[in-house]
Amino acid sequence: MVPDKMIGIVGGVGPYAGLDLMKKIFDETAASNDQEHLPVVMISESHKIADRTSFLLDKTKTNPAFAIVEVIKKLVSVGATVVGIPCNTAHSPHIFQVIKQQLRESATKVTLLHMVEETARYLTDKVAEVKKIGVLSTTGTHKTKIYPQILQRFGLQAILPDTTLQKQVHRAIYDPEFGIKTFSNPVNEKAKEILIDAISQLEQAGADIVVLGCTELPLAITQRKIGNCPIIDPTRILAKALIRAVDPNKLFPF
């Protein structure tokens, strides 16, 4: 235990994605009683943080980066030393670079992990045989090419849905009638069906593995494999990276 270190979570992007990250931090921590768990703080101020995809698709709105920075400062004020943002879309350079710049300018002392880079690193280190990575995401993440660009830097190739399939995937997340952001618990069957079909289409398009590149998706797809296709959950990878940053000895070995 390193008591002066603490994990911070920018919650609310969305609320259940924050919970899912915190749960995976506890799940991946080697602890046999309450006292052996690592310190974690989460602030979920979803009402203050504009939708990340809406911002990316229509740049005239306020950049959610500024509200995210305010949350990070609060996390740091109560002791957080390393922070994760459980929202892939927030890692678009248009948002993430502004967050980094604001933190630098305000001299906020904190390590901010990059969820998508952590995922690419994991794929390179742990599943060396795969090269073609299917990616499911919001249309915001899709259009700003976050995954293809970062995967390429790590020598990997992204396989993305075509426009028609992408619209379906986005609806599985955002549709007010059945999307995960409206029905998180339990997730609507229609959202699940769309996503399982999308995974199968990416596999047919050559993907060796599929990344759930939106933190709402692991709420719907909890399996580690769909058919023969292994599923990668960046929320779990971020959880492990946050634990490692605080105390590598606390990382559950399996």
Add this chain to the structure above:
Amino acid sequence: MVPDKMIGIVGGVGPYAGLDLMKKIFDETAASNDQEHLPVVMISESHKIADRTSFLLDKTKTNPAFAIVEVIKKLVSVGATVVGIPCNTAHSPHIFQVIKQQLRESATKVTLLHMVEETARYLTDKVAEVKKIGVLSTTGTHKTKIYPQILQRFGLQAILPDTTLQKQVHRAIYDPEFGIKTFSNPVNEKAKEILIDAISQLEQAGADIVVLGCTELPLAITQRKIGNCPIIDPTRILAKALIRAVDPNKLFPF
């Protein structure tokens, strides 16, 4: 939305009980997108908070009240206006009264809800026909008679396990081989079996309804009924009370 109000959760008592409370707050909030959710902050510093039952059974150790007060102060420093502690045992007068006194002495401006009183009020208001309330809890909660005393004030009678059964219930929570505090996700089948048997024994002893009087128990017993016996989850009642304290219009009606 009342943006200057915020829910605070004393996490880490235990870590999964904190998560469960936060999840139930989101579940019980009427929201159809991220931005409609209420602001919530949780600090999980389980390594600093001594086990509540150990303190109650051996008064020579540090009162966990002091560490809990430090967490509450941090929650308030980032905006929390109403706070819940998802640990029944922490509501024993030996702990809870010290927390209240410390908050008064430090002039900390916050509304601290009392989980057990909220549960007794719910039972009186919502399920008026029941009078005999079975209570499953840790041995700390059991010995300090938190539930019987508070239920009595509300005109209700507690039905508690006898010494042999209480030992079993406590093991279902704390046993290092199968207890919920060691195996939270998934919960071990042996812990579930002990608890289902205990509910049946309380029913045979006259209980009309059974309260899961330890926040680890709803992780194992997720059903609303076991056989014919309705199950009451104080974590869900606390979640609803916290929402009501911030904005009653946000409380999901069903």
